[in-house]
Amino acid sequence: MRAQVLNAFNTPYELTTRPLPSPPTGHDVLIRVHAASYCHTDDVYASGAMGKTLPLVPCHEFAGTVVSLGTDAQTSTDLEIGSRVGVPGRAYHPCGHCNECLNGEDQIGYSVYCPKAGNNGITRDGGFQEFAIVDSRQVVPMPDELGFVETAPLMCAGLTVFAALKRCNLEVGDTVGIVGCGGGLGHLGVQYAIEMGYSVVGIDNADAPLRLAESCLKAKHSSGSHIFDARTTDAEAVLTILPAPKRIPLPSERGLPAVLILPESQAAFSFGMSLLRPHGKCVVVSFPEEGFHVSAKDLVFKDVEIVGSLVGSNRCAREMLQLTARTNVRANVRTWSLEALNELVEAYKKGEGGKLVVDLEASGLGELSGR
Numbered sequence: 001m002r003a004q005v006l007n008a009f010n011t012p013y014e015l016t017t018r019p020l021p022s023p024p025t026g027h028d029v030l031i032r033v034h035a036a037s038y039c040h041t042d043d044v045y046a047s048g049a050m051g052k053t054l055p056l057v058p059c060h061e062f063a064g065t066v067v068s069l070g071t072d073a074q075t076s077t078d079l080e081i082g083s084r085v086g087v088p089g090r091a092y093h094p095c096g097h098c099n100e101c102l103n104g105e106d107q108i109g110y111s112v113y114c115p116k117a118g119n120n121g122i123t124r125d126g127g128f129q130e131f132a133i134v135d136s137r138q139v140v141p142m143p144d145e146l147g148f149v150e151t152a153p154l155m156c157a158g159l160t161v162f163a164a165l166k167r168c169n170l171e172v173g174d175t176v177g178i179v180g181c182g183g184g185l186g187h188l189g190v191q192y193a194i195e196m197g198y199s200v201v202g203i204d205n206a207d208a209p210l211r212l213a214e215s216c217l218k219a220k221h222s223s224g225s226h227i228f229d230a231r232t233t234d235a236e237a238v239l240t241i242l243p244a245p246k247r248i249p250l251p252s253e254r255g256l257p258a259v260l261i262l263p264e265s266q267a268a269f270s271f272g273m274s275l276l277r278p279h280g281k282c283v284v285v286s287f288p289e290e291g292f293h294v295s296a297k298d299l300v301f302k303d304v305e306i307v308g309s310l311v312g313s314n315r316c317a318r319e320m321l322q323l324t325a326r327t328n329v330r331a332n333v334r335t336w337s338l339e340a341l342n343e344l345v346e347a348y349k350k351g352e353g354g355k356l357v358v359d360l361e362a363s364g365l366g367e368l369s370g371r
């Protein structure tokens with residue numbers, strides 16, 4: 001089978017022919033990968049800034065069909081040969097015994113925080129190959145309405161922003177700020193937020209992402225939502241432009257109840273914090289090497305709460321795919337063949353917004369007998 005392999009940090013991926021993975025055992029299943037999506041974390045990994053596993057087949061958000069199942073996967077899941085599944089950027093083989101596994105949001109043995117677990121595409125081979133071994137406990141059954149190319153980019157980007165929105169604990173009719181609204185996560189966040197009944201204040205600072213976010217708003221007919229260009233509009237101006245709530249607040253009471261911070265820049269973080277009203281919630285998804293500078297005054301005098309959000313629970317992933325199937329929420333996707341992965345990476349570095357996906361059906365699928 002063909003696989004794209006990272007052999008050394010800061011080098012292009014190398015297209016390699018390698019044997020099929022060994023037959024799955026235990027909770028594992030072997031899937032034929034149909035679509036595999038590129039995540040910012042793949043870019044960070046290739047730079048050498050996280051993880052040491054080399055050589056590595058990257059990609060932790062992909063989708064495919066089940067080819068064979070380990071014994072436990074046959075008895076403890078509904079999966080069967082031919083099942084269509086999304087593979088989320090969640091833990092591979094959580095231990096089931098540690099504090100995280102026993103007290104997580106999902107069933108025992110699912111925790112994404114398990115310190116003993118690995119990850120497809122980070123500690124072990126992921127989705128940029130024709131066949132992959134995945135953990136049957138973490139995969140998400142695909143609704144009939146969704147195709148592989150549509151599903152793959154939801155498995156990290158979609159799930160991460162969907163779960164981050166839920167962390168905001170908002171009520172229908174509330175407004176959420178999304179800083180980085182035209183990126184891979186952001187444009188999905190805009191759509192999911194509106195489907196959840198919120199209005200959106202979206203912020204970005206480049207032409208293509210701003211256009212993408214605007215087009216997402218237009219498709220959803222959300223008249224209460226607005227997109228702002230951070231190059232020309234600062235946080236104070238955004239708060240002035242926003243329609244006042246029914247009760248005219250004091251200047252110190254203005255602002256949004258929650259914001260998501262998606263980019264890695266300090267400017268993005270500071271912009272989002274400035275949009276929050278007292279007691280507001282800042283949900284951080286990005287993790288720049290140098291961290292973020294936090295104003296202690298925001299914490300003390302505004303009682304702002306800052307939380308981080310990592311991917312999302314298994315339950316959340318199923319809920320997200322069901323909502324996606326029922327609505328017109330879709331990732332803005334551009335596809336490349338498996339052979340053209342390095343061209344996809346070049347396009348990613350130009351920062352044109354949306355999600356970049358390898359469509360393995362576009363490049364001819366390897367045969368199971370091709371071992």
Ligand SMILES: [Zn+2]
Pocket residue numbers: 094095096097098099100101111114115116117
């Ligand atoms: Zn554990």
Ligand SMILES: [Zn+2]
Pocket residue numbers: 039040041042060061089156157
């Ligand atoms: Zn990711």
